[in-house]
Each structure stands twice: as C-alpha cells, then as structure tokens.
Amino acid sequence: MRIRKVAIVGAGTMGCSIAENIGEKGFTVFLVDRTDELVEDAKCRVELSLNKRLEKWGITEAEKRVTLSRIRFTSKLDDVTTCDLVIEAVQEDPDVKKKILSDLDKLCHPQTILASNTSTLSITELAAATLRPERVIGLHFLSPVTRVEVVEIVRGLKSSEETFEAVERFVKSLDKVGVEIHDSPGFVTTRLITPLLNQAMNALMEGVASASDIDTAIRLGFGLPRGPLEMADRMGLDTVLTSMEGLFRDLGDFSYRPCPLLRKLVRAGHLGVKTGQGFFKYDEEGNLIKEEENLVYQGAKG
Numbered sequence: 103m104r105i106r107k108v109a110i111v112g113a114g115t116m117g118c119s120i121a122e123n124i125g126e127k128g129f130t131v132f133l134v135d136r137t138d139e140l141v142e143d144a145k146c147r148v149e150l151s152l153n154k155r156l157e158k159w160g161i162t163e164a165e166k167r168v169t170l171s172r173i174r175f176t177s178k179l180d181d182v183t184t185c186d187l188v189i190e191a192v193q194e195d196p197d198v199k200k201k202i203l204s205d206l207d208k209l210c211h212p213q214t215i216l217a218s219n220t221s222t223l224s225i226t227e228l229a230a231a232t233l234r235p236e237r238v239i240g241l242h243f244l245s246p247v248t249r250v251e252v253v254e255i256v257r258g259l260k261s262s263e264e265t266f267e268a269v270e271r272f273v274k275s276l277d278k279v280g281v282e283i284h285d286s287p288g289f290v291t292t293r294l295i296t297p298l299l300n301q302a303m304n305a306l307m308e309g310v311a312s313a314s315d316i317d318t319a320i321r322l323g324f325g326l327p328r329g330p331l332e333m334a335d336r337m338g339l340d341t342v343l344t345s346m347e348g349l350f351r352d353l354g355d356f357s358y359r360p361c362p363l364l365r366k367l368v369r370a371g372h373l374g375v376k377t378g379q380g381f382f383k384y385d386e387e388g389n390l391i392k393e394e395e396n397l398v399y400q401g402a403k404g
C-alpha cells in the first residue's frame with residue numbers, strides 16, 4: 103500500500119508541525135481541529151513557522167507558498183475519509199484519543215491506516231477502540247518536526263506487517279529515520295528524556311542553580327540544541343505534565359513523579375511557548391526573552 107493522502111486530527115503544537123513537514127515533502131494533507139476558530143489559529147501558526155524559516159533563509163517564498171497550498175485546514179472530520187493515513191495528534195488523554203480513533207474507524211475507508219502521535223499511551227489499548235487494530239500504529243514525531251530527523255514507529259500487539267511497512271516507507275519519504283519500537287510506556291524517547299526534564303525542574307525548585315544556568319550547563323555540557331527547561335516550555339508544560347503522570351502511573355518509578363513546580367506553573371496557566379511563559383518568557387513569535395530568564399525561580403522561592 104502506498105500512502106499519498108494524509109490527515110492529521112488535532113492542530114495544536116504537534117499537529118501544525120507535522121502538517122508543515124508532510125506538506126513540504128509533497129503530500130496533500132488535511133489538518134483538522136474542533137472549531138473554525140481553532141483551525142484559523144492553526145493556519146496562523148503554520149504560517150508563522152514558515153515565515154520564521156523564510157527569514158532565516160531556510161526556505162524560499164515559493165516553497166512557503168507551495169507548502170501552504172498543500173495543507174487543507176478544516177473543522178470537518180468527514181473531510182478525511184478518503185485519506186490513506188490519518189494521524190491523531192489530540193491531547194494526551196486516552197478517552198479523547200479512543201473516541202477520535204473510534205469515530206475515524208467508522209468514517210474512514212477500510213484500508214485507511216490510523217496512527218497515533220501519543221508520547222506515552224499504549225498503542226495496543228488505543229487500537230482496541232477500533233475494529234481494525236491491525237491497521238493501527240504509533241507514529242511518534244518529535245518537535246519541531248521539520249528539524250527532528252527521527253520518528254518512532256510503534257507496533258501495537260496487533261499492528262500488521264503490511265501496516266508497519268507502509269508507514270516505514272512513508273517515514274522514509276519524509277527523509278526521516280524510522281526507529282522500530284515495541285509498545286511500552288513512553289517508548290524510547292519520552293521514557294528517557296522525561297527524567298532529565300523532571301530533574302532539571304527539581305534542581306530549579308531546590309535552588310541548585312538558576313533556570314538559565316541549568317539550561318546552559320546541560321546544553322553546552324552535553325552538546326544539546328536546548329536545555330531541558332526550554333525544551334519543556336517548547337513541548338508545552340501541560341503536555342509534559344500529562345506525560346509524566348502517565349509514566350509515573352504505568353512504570354511506578356519515582357523519577358517520573360512530577361515536580362511540584364511543574365504542577366504550579368500549569369495551574370497558573372503558564373504552559374510554555376504557547377502561552378508566552380513557562381520556565382522562561384517568550385515573545386509572540388516564540389523567541390526566548392533573555393532578560394526574563396530567572397522569573398520563575400524567584401516565584402518559586404517567594
């Protein structure tokens with residue numbers, strides 16, 4: 103089976119980034135969210151991301167236009183019924199994801215592959231919400247999708263070989279490396295990165311160093327593009343908290359017990375880049391505002 107037409111359900115941080123990447127690789131892609139307003143926000147977000155890449159000479163004006171022209175922004179789930187692959191990228195809530203997958207199962211062509219971009223949930227369990235578990239698989243893209251080269255391809259217990267191979271070819275056609283994963287909480291990437299994020303937050307809360315010094319130490323010390331606190335801000339602190347709670351529940355390992363400071367920020371509505379503030383402050387285009395870097399540390403002590 104060859105994947106030509108793709109849809110993404112959930113046009114948040116990940117949905118927009120996945121749509122941008124798939125669109126620029128030449129596929130027609132439907133990007134779905136719940137309301138026309140959310141769809142309009144998604145369009146602005148994709149345009150903003152393309153504009154930033156254009157400003158940095160990463161793409162041309164023509165490439166920006168052609169990518170946008172391949173993305174169909176819509177609030178109607180019915181528009182995706184003829185797609186070869188539908189990727190759900192709604193928030194990390196098993197009930198919401200199961201409902202979407204069950205609806206898609208009823209709406210889509212029997213050959214359509216249903217994929218989940220979940221970071222932590224069981225693909226086997228999500229697949230059980232459908233009558234086509236052999237055509238359900240995990241496709242765990244990482245943020246920002248246009249820059250991260252790896253995708254975890256997660257086999258549920260019943261995912262068929264044909265489904266795996268079709269999705270593996272699709273991942274290759276995006277010029278990405280697919281890593282084969284067997285269903286397990288947090289797969290490899292989330293399972294390994296989450297304790298680092300959590301420990302960075304605990305170190306900040308305990309006053310070991312400022313937010314900026316923690317990030318600088320890890321970024322320069324281990325050659326990473328960003329420190330763990332900025333990484334969490336870019337993932338979305340609500341998403342990080344939900345993932346951590348799930349991993350703590352499933353693995354029972356205290357390295358996943360969410361740092362109280364993370365809970366405090368989420369309760370305050372400071373969700374990271376998407377709200378302009380998390381461990382750091384960000385401008386409207388998502389750039390870090392350097393002079394504000396110790397803001398949360400002061401708040402946590404006070």
Ligand code: NAD
Binds near residue numbers: 111135
């Ligand atoms: P988000 O909260 O930014 O976006 C979720 C979107 O889904 C929202 O726009 C919401 O309106 C939409 N949605 C909810 N119900 C819907 C419905 N019934 N129909 C259509 N749209 C609906 O979430 P996110 O951070 O983009 O995460 C999405 C998924 O990707 C999660 O499973 C998360 O674990 C995973 N993930 C996130 C990251 C990250 O860095 N944020 C990285 C890898 C994987």
